[in-house]
Amino acid sequence: MVVLDDDPDAVAVIVGIGVNLDVPADRLPTAQSTSLSLMWSGLTGRGAVLRDAIAAGVVRGMRSRLGSFVVDPAGAASALADEMRSVCWTLGRPVEVHYTDGETLRGTAVGLNDDASLSVRDADGTLHVVTTGDVGVL
Helix, strand or coil: CCCCCCCCCCCCCCCCCCCCCCCCHCCCCCCCCHHHHHCCCCHCCCCCHHHHHHHHHHHHHEEEEEEEHCHHHHHHHHHHHHHHHHHHHCCEEEEEEEEECCCCCEEEEEECCCCEEEEEEEECCCCECCCCEEEEEE
């Protein structure tokens, strides 16, 4: 859980990524999912090092953008959201969402919202807003 200040002028960025480094085949979320350890036998025993290298790369990328957030927080947040929408590989693809309560949703990822939630349209045409869950591309 993240607790944010109630200050209307405060701007925050919450980043969440999922990388299957060492997930056994029987624990993967979808049939199309894989784990780096299943694809690269050389990963055995090196998962923590690779995880840290990935995290460091994410932090370096964020640091390079920090200046624009200091100068214009709202503008930088809006520009970053637009960029994410333009490069989000998940959008337009069929997905399966596994919620923390055990429920599952299947549909098409149709939007990345300003609050970083994902909009998924199911087969009946109902639009669902996903704020938490494990999302896998089918």
